[in-house]
Each structure stands twice: as C-alpha cells, then as structure tokens.
Amino acid sequence: MKSWRLPAREAESPADRVRRDGCWRCVLAASILGLTAAANAACPPAAADGTVLKSGDLVLAYRPLLKGKPDRIPMAQHFALEVQLCDQGGISAARLHKADATMPEHRHGINYRPAITALGGGRFRVEGMMLHMAGHWRLSFEVQAGGQTIPLAHDVQID
Amino acid sequence: MRLGLAALLAFAATTCAGADPPQFTAAELGRIAAHGPWPLPWTADPGNRVSGDAAAIRLGHALFFEPRLSANRRVACASCHDPARGFQDGRATARGLVAGTRNTPGLFNVRHQRWFGWDGAHDNLWSASLRPILDPREMGGKAARVARALRGKSALDCHYTAAFGKRPDAGDPELLVNVAKAIAAWQETLVSPATAFDEFRNALQRGDAEAAAAYPAAAQRGLGLFLGRGQCTTCHAGPLFSNGEFGDIGMPFFIAPDAVDPGRQGGIKRLLASPYNLLGAHNDDRMRDDPTRSNATGTKFLRAEHRNFGEFKVPTLRNLTLTAPYMHNGSIVTLREVVKHYSELDEDRLHADGERILKPLHLAEAEIDDLVAFLESLSPDAAPPAPIAPPAVPTCRER
Numbered sequence: 001m002k003s004w005r006l007p008a009r010e011a012e013s014p015a016d017r018v019r020r021d022g023c024w025r026c027v028l029a030a031s032i033l034g035l036t037a038a039a040n041a042a043c044p045p046a047a048a049d050g051t052v053l054k055s056g057d058l059v060l061a062y063r064p065l066l067k068g069k070p071d072r073i074p075m076a077q078h079f080a081l082e083v084q085l086c087d088q089g090g091i092s093a094a095r096l097h098k099a100d101a102t103m104p105e106h107r108h109g110i111n112y113r114p115a116i117t118a119l120g121g122g123r124f125r126v127e128g129m130m131l132h133m134a135g136h137w138r139l140s141f142e143v144q145a146g147g148q149t150i151p152l153a154h155d156v157q158i159d
Numbered sequence: 160m161r162l163g164l165a166a167l168l169a170f171a172a173t174t175c176a177g178a179d180p181p182q183f184t185a186a187e188l189g190r191i192a193a194h195g196p197w198p199l200p201w202t203a204d205p206g207n208r209v210s211g212d213a214a215a216i217r218l219g220h221a222l223f224f225e226p227r228l229s230a231n232r233r234v235a236c237a238s239c240h241d242p243a244r245g246f247q248d249g250r251a252t253a254r255g256l257v258a259g260t261r262n263t264p265g266l267f268n269v270r271h272q273r274w275f276g277w278d279g280a281h282d283n284l285w286s287a288s289l290r291p292i293l294d295p296r297e298m299g300g301k302a303a304r305v306a307r308a309l310r311g312k313s314a315l316d317c318h319y320t321a322a323f324g325k326r327p328d329a330g331d332p333e334l335l336v337n338v339a340k341a342i343a344a345w346q347e348t349l350v351s352p353a354t355a356f357d358e359f360r361n362a363l364q365r366g367d368a369e370a371a372a373a374y375p376a377a378a379q380r381g382l383g384l385f386l387g388r389g390q391c392t393t394c395h396a397g398p399l400f401s402n403g404e405f406g407d408i409g410m411p412f413f414i415a416p417d418a419v420d421p422g423r424q425g426g427i428k429r430l431l432a433s434p435y436n437l438l439g440a441h442n443d444d445r446m447r448d449d450p451t452r453s454n455a456t457g458t459k460f461l462r463a464e465h466r467n468f469g470e471f472k473v474p475t476l477r478n479l480t481l482t483a484p485y486m487h488n489g490s491i492v493t494l495r496e497v498v499k500h501y502s503e504l505d506e507d508r509l510h511a512d513g514e515r516i517l518k519p520l521h522l523a524e525a526e527i528d529d530l531v532a533f534l535e536s537l538s539p540d541a542a543p544p545a546p547i548a549p550p551a552v553p554t555c556r557e558r
Contacts (some may be wrong), residue, residue, distance in 0.1 A: 066453050076402040078456045113462035127450045128460025132404040
C-alpha cells in the first residue's frame with residue numbers, strides 16, 4: 001500500500017486561501033460557507049486531515065489526536081485517531097470497521113483493542129491506540145462498503 | 160537533535176584521545192536525548208483529588224511508617240519499602256504477615272508509572288497502596304483498625320480532616336480509599352535525583368564536550384551496547400528506562416513445583432475485577448470521558464492476549480544499585496548476573512509465539528563490565544537520596 005500526502009495546492013482549505021489572499025470578500029464567503037461547508041469540506045481530504053491512503057476509489061485520511069504535538073505518533077503513549085473516508089462522490093458511505101497496529105519484525109501487535117465511533121460525514125474516531133515500542137509499525141484499517149472489506153495499511157517509524 | 164556538527168566533531172575528537180569510548184551517530188544521540196530530561200516535571204494525578212495537597216502528603220507520610228494499620232500492629236509500608244534501600248527491602252521476595260512470592264519494587268519515581276505491581280494489577284497509585292493494607296499476607300488491615308489508628312493521634316485526625324473535609328469514620332465507605340489516596344499523595348513526592356548519565360545526556364544536548372568527557376569511558380561503551388546490539392531501549396525506553404508495558408525475558412515463573420505466577424495474564428484479570436480501578440467510582444478525574452485526556456484510557460481498551468502469560472512489567476532501570484535483588488521474583492542477585500542473563504539467554508524459555516526481539520548477545524567479559532558500568536551510572540552515586548520533607552500544615556499541631 002502506497003501512501004502520500006496531498007500536495008499543498010490541492011489541500012488548500014478556504015481558511016488557507018483567506019490567509020494567503022487576505023481578501024475581505026473571501027473572509028465573508030468563507031464564514032458564510034463555514035457552517036454548511038464544514039460537513040463536506042473534508043472530501044477530498046485536506047492537509048489538516050493527516051496522512052492519506054488510497055485503495056481504488058476509496059480514500060482514507062487519518063490524523064492522531066493528541067494533547068501536545070499534533071502530527072507525530074508518540075512512543076508508548078495512548079492516542080486517538082480521527083479518520084475521514086472519501087470516494088469519487090465526496091464523502092464515502094463506507095464504514096470504518098477495524099483499526100489496529102502490528103510490529104511485523106517482532107511478530108506482535110498492540111496491547112489494547114481500539115474502539116471506533118462514527119462521527120457522521122464519513123468521519124470516525126479511533127480510541128485506545130498505543131504503540132509501545134520504538135521501531136517499525138504497520139497501522140492497518142479495514143473499511144466495509146457494499147458487502148466488501150477493503151484493507152488499507154500504512155507503515156510508520158516510531159522513535 | 161540540538162547538538163551542532165562542530166560540537167559533535169569536537170566531542171569525537173576529544174573522546175578519541177581517551178580510552179576509546181564510542182562515537183555516537185546522530186540517530187544514537189537522538190535516542191540518548193530521549194532518556195531525559197531528568198527529573199520529569201511533576202504533575203498532579205487527576206485520579207486523586209488530594210494529589211499535591213499538603214495535609215494529605217503529611218498524613219500519607221505518617222501512615223507509610225505506621226504499623227498500627229496492620230493486623231499484628233507490626234507491619235508498615237516501610238517494613239518492606241525501606242527508604243534507606245530506595246524503598247525496597249533487599250529480600251528476594253517480600254515478607255509481611257506471611258511470605259510472599261514477588262520482589263518488592265522500589266518506590267522512587269512511582270508517580271510516573273502507568274501500571275503498578277509486576278503484573279500491572281493496578282492502574283493507579285492509590286489502589287496499589289490500598290492492596291497491601293487489605294492483603295492478608297501483607298498487612299491484613301481493615302477499616303475499623305485504620306479509623307482507630309487515625310483517631311488515636313490528634314495530628315493524623317487533623318490532617319485527615321483537613322484533606323478530606325470530614326473526620327475519619329470507620330463506617331465511611333470512602334475511608335480506606337481516602338487513606339490510600341493520602342499515602343499515594345506522599346509517594347508522588349518520591350523523586351530520585353539526576354545521575355551521572357543525566358549529566359552526560361545534558362552535556363551532549365548542550366554540545367559541551369568537556370562535561371560529556373567526564374562520564375566514564377566504560378559507561379559510554381555500555382551505553383553504546385544498550386542502544387545498539389543489546390536493543391535494550393526497545394523495552395527500557397524513555398526517561399524512566401521503561402516503556403511502562405510488559406515483556407517476557409525468559410525468567411522462570413514457577414513459584415512452587417505445582418504453582419506458577421501467571422504475570423500479566425493474572426494482572427489483567429485482577430485489574431478488571433477491582434472496584435478500585437480507574438473505570439470505577441473512586442476515580443476523581445473530571446476528564447475521564449474525554450477520549451484524548453482520560454486517565455482511564457489504558458484500562459478501558461486493554462486487550463488480553465495469550466502471550467500475557469508469563470509477562471511481567473518492564474521495570475525502570477533507575478536506582479538499581481539501591482534495589483537488588485532483581486526481577487519479579489528477586490532471583491538475580493547482581494547486575495552482572497542480569498547482564499549475563501541477557502548474554503546467555505535461553506531462547507527455548509521465551510514464548511514460541513512471542514516477540515522476536517531478544518537474542519542471546521554472547522557478550523565478551525569486557526562488554527559485560529561496560530554494560531554494568533552503564534547500568535550503575537543510572538543510580539545516584541552517593542547515599543540513597545532522602546525523600547523531601549512533607550510540607551507543614553499550620554492548622555494541625557504535631558505532637
């Protein structure tokens with residue numbers, strides 16, 4: 001599974017555009033759009049949605065939710081993940097079914113069983129993750145759509 | 160990694176001249192930095208509403224040394240957790256009212272642990288402090304006896320009342336939990352001082368080659384093994400030299416010819432069955448429902464695995480010179496023998512389905528010496544540090 005970050009240009013949100021242009025009309029438009037746009041602004045995922053994985057039409061973006069450093073998964077500390085699912089039509093109707101992590105070289109997984117909560121709008125929160133050793137971890141996700149289970153994985157180095 | 164290249168080269172140049180300590184790579188320097196800074200900043204325990212409270216700390220200090228909490232009025236926490244030995248007892252396995260099966264852990268820096276006990280049967284410091292009071296093998300206490308001990312001394316009574324807003328009452332279902340929270344509040348103040356290793360680590364961070372060179376060459380070589388071939392940091396990570404989780408390093412777990420210590424497997428069962436875990440009513444954390452901040456996250460999402468059988472908590476490696484003998488069953492007497500254990504590891508003793516981290520290291524004698532020198536440098540080099548005096552509470556007169 002290949003992963004990548006969306007180039008900044010594609011990932012620009014209305015707020016980013018305001019910051020870049022500093023134009024008042026944009027501010028106005030953005031704030032009016034704000035409430036209605038919030039629900040579907042997440043597809044395709046923006047840079048702030050974190051790491052983007054893809055399988056066919058399905059796009060999965062995840063980002064760790066942490067008290068301090070927002071984009072680095074810490075070693076041996078609990079963290080939650082926010083996951084956004086998108087497809088060609090925008091927000092995906094698929095369901096995040098499973099999230100887990102393993103250390104392939106050590107042949108073991110994590111000591112916790114993460115729980116998934118659907119937040120609506122293709123968004124999910126995964127709670128209870130902890131990567132308890134430094135080294136190579138594989139984050140794995142299972143997404144269910146139309147009676148199919150789609151696996152996605154992403155390798156991360158924790159130190 | 161803050162150390163500049165120039166400083167790095169200067170450091171390498173000066174150390175090359177000496178008894179050839181290793182030249183650490185940038186990656187290794189980053190990993191050395193991750194074992195600090197020390198001491199860690201103190202934060203209140205959100206699950207304990209009297210954490211940091213002066214009256215509770217004072218009360219907890221007095222109760223830690225109070226044998227009248229026990230069934231025979233002769234066993235106190237300090238009987239096993241002796242301040243002169245890093246809050247350990249020097250025995251292989253503890254002896255309270257009767258003989259136990261596990262080694263008494265030291266209590267310095269206990270505030271920073273996630274799990275308590277060798278099997279992590281407790282997820283918070285106050286329930287780990289309540290267990291020995293009630294355990295018939297350790298102190299065999301009960302609420303009536305504890306209330307009597309508190310009311311029998313006006314200072315204890317006064318500090319209890321100041322901390323909890325009511326007098327100690329044997330009929331109060333919160334009495335024992337409150338007492339345990341006070342003893343926990345005192346134990347939270349037990350912090351061991353910076354060591355020779357910490358000074359070395361800080362010197363590298365500052366790029367101060369001269370100060371770094373004061374760290375013995377043998378300890379530096381031992382550190383190199385610890386980070387490199389030994390892979391010790393995989394489990395003994397961070398400022399405490401523990402990732403706070405559990406592992407199997409091939410220690411025997413028979414405690415009698417027909418009995419075993421199941422380690423973490425039993426610990427998870429006891430934890431989840433305890434009314435004093437963080438999912439229970441006694442957790443004072445106001446953030447307990449917030450997924451990114453709750454102190455109960457670890458307990459809520461625990462997953463029991465087959466491999467937990469025979470796993471024990473990865474212990475901190477600070478203050479080891481004070482806390483011999485070693486391991487959950489106290490079966491290894493010296494640090495040299497510990498290192499030899501890792502050097503000659505019997506792979507057949509490790510779980511077949513377990514992790515593939517540990518391999519026999521086949522260390523040379525000189526390498527064993529180096530690793531021991533490094534481990535010793537994680538302890539204070541003078542006398543055991545005295546705990547800081549508990550704060551005074553002006554409204555309570557001491558006798």
